[in-house]
Amino acid sequence: MPEGPSIVILKEAVKHFKGKKILHAEGIAKIDMPSLENLVIKDIKTFGKQLLVCFPEKTIRIHLLMFGTYSIDEEEKGRRHTLKLGLHFAKGSVFFYACSVKELKGKAEDIFDFSGDIMNDGWSAPKAKKKLQDVPKTIIGDALLNQDIFAGIGNIIRNEALFRAKIHPESINEKIPAARLTALIKHTQQYSFDFLKWKKKDELKKHWKAYHQKMCPRCDMPIRKKVIGKTKRPAFFCENCQVKYS
DNA sequence: GTGAATGTTAACAG
DNA sequence: CCTGTTAACATTCA
Numbered sequence: 001m002p003e004g005p006s007i008v009i010l011k012e013a014v015k016h017f018k019g020k021k022i023l024h025a026e027g028i029a030k031i032d033m034p035s036l037e038n039l040v041i042k043d044i045k046t047f048g049k050q051l052l053v054c055f056p057e058k059t060i061r062i063h064l065l066m067f068g069t070y071s072i073d074e075e076e077k078g079r080r081h082t083l084k085l086g087l088h089f090a091k092g093s094v095f096f097y098a099c100s101v102k103e104l105k106g107k108a109e110d111i112f113d114f115s116g117d118i119m120n121d122g123w124s125a126p127k128a129k130k131k132l133q134d135v136p137k138t139i140i141g142d143a144l145l146n147q148d149i150f151a152g153i154g155n156i157i158r159n160e161a162l163f164r165a166k167i168h169p170e171s172i173n174e175k176i177p178a179a180r181l182t183a184l185i186k187h188t189q190q191y192s193f194d195f196l197k198w199k200k201k202d203e204l205k206k207h208w209k210a211y212h213q214k215m216c217p218r219c220d221m222p223i224r225k226k227v228i229g230k231t232k233r234p235a236f237f238c239e240n241c242q243v244k245y246s
Numbered sequence: 247g248t249g250a251a252t253g254t255t256a257a258c259a260g
Numbered sequence: 261c262c263t264g265t266t267a268a269c270a271t272t273c274a
Binding site for chain 1: 270
């Protein structure tokens, strides 16, 4: 369940643990569990698809990958989840399953450039445009998934944003007119926040226009599914109304 | 039972 | 050493 907006929802669900002291840490993640005990959580942030549990001198980075899940206060018994990390507080607990947990040295602000995070208030569209132009030969479908360019974008967002912008995923970056590129970047951010809004209401799928769709809602032609690019992820697009710049 | 999927990275080949 | 491909991991749903 992990594109940027879903991680923002996760952050909101655990932010009440900010300022709280960890009494016990458990799980099979390869990090120093005992060293977390008695530490107070300084902040909880997100960067792209990662949740960051921040301390003065280190940052715990949790990435849900494809199948990661979490539960708050109650451990999911009965399910066969692999408990990677469980944090226990005086009041409440949080559990992360089947995810990637890493311990990073230093504070989050020194490790991540938050202007690259599509969901961050400080996100910079001009910087994103420049980064796209720095990889002129790349197809836009791959570039959108590049976390160094758009931290937080996943396969749903890229397909929906390209559909809104009427750009074919196999378009070559340098062939896309600058105005179209700017429009795409804007759609990407806007769809990410629509994703957030709809996901909260549990109606994300209801609003898909291209992703896993059969027919184009604009022109009624079939939506094509094709594994593309070096990222080899399935793209969904309308060949009739999404222009291929190549 | 099979295959696919909102993802990344370690391992290997050249 | 660098680049590109494959494998691995983990879970749910159709």
